[in-house]
Amino acid sequence: MQPSRDSSRDPGGPKSDVVATAERSKSDVIATVETPKFVPVPGVPPRCGHLFVLGAGVVGAEVLAQATSLPPIERGPALDLKVVGVARRRGGAYDVRGFDRAAVAHIVSERRATAGSDEVAPSTNAIDFPARSTQLEALARLSDPVLVDCTAADGMEAVYEEALLRGIHVVTANKKALVARRDLTDRIFAAAAKTGRSFRYEATVGAGLPVIGTLQGLVRTGDRVKSIECALSGTLGYIANELSKGVPLSVAVATAKSLGYTEPDPREDLAGTDVARKAVILARELGIPLELEHVTLTPFVPQEALDAPDLEAALVGYDATFAARMAELRTRGERLVYLARISVEGTRAAYRCEVKVGPVAVPQDHPAATLDGPTALVAFTTERYGSSPLVVRGAGAGGAVTASAVLSDVFLTLSGAPVSSRGARGVAASS
Amino acid sequence: MQPSRDSSRDPGGPKSDVVATAERSKSDVIATVETPKFVPVPGVPPRCGHLFVLGAGVVGAEVLAQATSLPPIERGPALDLKVVGVARRRGGAYDVRGFDRAAVAHIVSERRATAGSDEVAPSTNAIDFPARSTQLEALARLSDPVLVDCTAADGMEAVYEEALLRGIHVVTANKKALVARRDLTDRIFAAAAKTGRSFRYEATVGAGLPVIGTLQGLVRTGDRVKSIECALSGTLGYIANELSKGVPLSVAVATAKSLGYTEPDPREDLAGTDVARKAVILARELGIPLELEHVTLTPFVPQEALDAPDLEAALVGYDATFAARMAELRTRGERLVYLARISVEGTRAAYRCEVKVGPVAVPQDHPAATLDGPTALVAFTTERYGSSPLVVRGAGAGGAVTASAVLSDVFLTLSGAPVSSRGARGVAASS
Secondary structure: OOHHHHHHHOOOOOOOOHHHHHHHHHHOOOEEEOOOOOOOOOOOOOEEEEEEEEOOOHHHHHHHHHHOOOOOOOOOOOEEEEEEEEEOOOOEEEEEEEEOHHHHHHHHHHHHHHHHHHHOOOOOOOOOOOOHHHHHHHHHOOOOEEEEEOOOOOOOHHHHHHHHHOOOEEEEOOOHHHHOOHHHHHHHHHHHHHHOOOEEOHHHOOOOOOOHHHHHHHHHOOOOEEEEEEEOOHHHHHHHHHHHOOOOHHHHHHHHHHOOOOOOOOHHHHOOHHHHHHHHHHHHHOOOOOOHHHOEEOOOOOHHHHHOOOHHHHHHOOHHHHHHHHHHHHHHOEEEEEEEEEEEEEOOOOEEEEEEEEEEEEEOOOHHHHOOOOEEEEEEEEOOOOOOOEEEEEEOOOHHHHHHHHHHHHHHHHOOOOOOOHHHHHHHHHO | OOHHHHHHHOOOOOOOOHHHHHHHHHHOOOEEEOOOOOOOOOOOOOEEEEEEEEOOOHHHHHHHHHHOOOOOOOOOOOEEEEEEEEEOOOOEEEEEEEEOHHHHHHHHHHHHHHHHHHHOOOOOOOOOOOOHHHHHHHHHOOOOEEEEEOOOOOOOHHHHHHHHHOOOEEEEOOOHHHOOOHHHHHHHHHHHHHHOOOEEOHHHOOOOOOOHHHHHHHHHOOOOEEEEEEEOOHHHHHHHHHHHOOOOHHHHHHHHHHOOOOOOOOHHHHOOHHHHHHHHHHHHHOOOOOOHHHOEEOOOOOHHHHHOOOHHHHHHOOHHHHHHHHHHHHHHOEEEEEEEEEEEEEOOOOEEEEEEEEEEEEEOOOHHHHOOOOEEEEEEEEOOOOOOOEEEEEEOOOHHHHHHHHHHHHHHHHOOOOOOOHHHHHHHHHO
16 A cells, blocks of 8 residues: 555645645545455365245245345355244244255245134243154264244244254344343253353344354453443334424324334333333343343333223323423433333442333433434443443344344354364364 | 343333333443353364474564464364474474463563574565474374464465465465465465465455455455455554644654654655555455556655655655645545555456545545544445445554454364374264
């Protein structure tokens, strides 16, 4: 690189307009590359991860689509993925040769066409996919097997444990098993430790944003997390934003529902339960044995409204209160955001942790004050990130970004040291 | 969790003050935990990664300190680290039993006491640590061996390649090997692919911020990156900030130097070379075969000032120009930031990529406009993160955060599938 290069391109003479120099050259195209080069990996066939995907809803379908249409990987470990199984609430498909994109699309669309009312019914039981143990046994015989949970089913702890004990890695987008009672959740980690397999769940908090991995990095390397503040509900972020524009509460909720931003029953969003789950996952990542009932949860709207038989009518009753509140916030130059706040004080031996989830008024210079739409934000204040917190923000919901977090976890799992001894043979061959 | 719980704690009656509710309960402490529980991992001794650390400067010393004083790990894969080697420019220390914190402190302080003028001299040659091949051979015989490069040496490509071919994972904080000519850099990745070992370098861009891993996740899962904008020089961020407060250019640079924010010769910061290197690393992560000389680099100050024999005097000559420029920016409501901008257009088969590094005026609502001090920022605009870019920000320099990125890479490397077959034996024992 020639630092002098640019001044020769821009012979503006002494004391030239520095800022404008950068602006003037805005349209220069420096590197025009027609054909990207691939890194040859001589003599080594790519490793292949074998995926069994549970659930074919919004996230599952996207995981299947992405996994079966990945672009060639130009650098880094040579890894390929093969989808060998898909399990839905009613039956599944398994083929050791793997499904291609068309086959997967067929499986997904078939499910959509036949599932009927099942489609919107929340999954509340652990998926007992056909002949589970037989399937897991078959999966375990393949190289680099990964079970991928894209359901919202309860009770998956047992499935994960069984898979891990059989030597299968587990990647999940399902929050439930991570907020189950600690003794149940711990069994998953114990199983992973016992067999040396990976259990990853980046997609459970902030969708595709690097939240869990970042926090694990901080904790594992001995940083002390003092607080985590996060805005993790795109739905409530959207509604709060509408309110700040002067839209009545009842209208904002109805609009969010009509745009498909809320659950079929908006109470589930307004109650804040999902945000509380994510807060528990983050707190437990700090090593704190927190249970869901320890979270101080304030719903976005008063509990009375959530308890009312007719939610819409009840919300209309709060329109005036909310409008007055928003006017007051505007006067004070504040914004309404729905935050989860985890704070830890004290030493490792004796510490105090509080986890609060609820609507909060924040000043304009708060990191969360500039959020709009479904943007999520997580800010870590730690010993090492004291004066300038580590902040991650961006679209925090949606099938595509959530699925990419799931697949990214799959790659992280497989790009560690190999399960087979192929690597060692490679060394021997080269020496 | 009981959503109704909070309303019972706060019997504010109907239409209660929702926003204030959350604020009123600010001082409640919900979960007070005196003794965190550890997840027992019955019958399985923790795996142990064996580290050989090159360099014992600011980053290396911190890596050694952190690696030898890690807190117990409560969850996730049971992993332990042992530092078995430290190599400095003059000699090194190796002990298969591992060094504890005191031993490491001794090695580091001894180096500081005896190194003399070597301390500030930039390392420009590949470290040929004593009996390199012998050392690597010894390291390769240990389980989970990792070579950790904390030097700023040139030409380390050959060392990484040799290590990887011997079956040793490589983690580096050193940018040089990643911006060497593509054919040289490619040899590292080819070696990693050949033996299935990991090559990780998160600390090379944005210190501890999750930049490389995030980008790899996007690319591997098939997202299309359209642009990356980043502020990656804490030094230039600080100087730009001082300028915006009305401090003359020459004074801002002198202050930054006196605070230790700049390299011994501030020309190295002002030239923008280090930012250009980081931009190349990011662009190559996209699969683009970019070389350093393809970067359009505009120094922070005119090249004439950098070429002047007396930098300080030369900068005084630009004080008035910069002051006028800053006044103009203030009028337009803009901020001066030093940005690297990578933009990609077109399809995989034929695309245009431009990489520009230089001072830019941005509007107040630009993500980089709110940066202050040594805060770094990276914003990824992609197909999936279109309307709301994925942004990572926070302290982007310093020994502690850089070292934590290095160790975090070590844990990622080791928390993948195990090298040994202990995992598989664990399964057999349990079934």
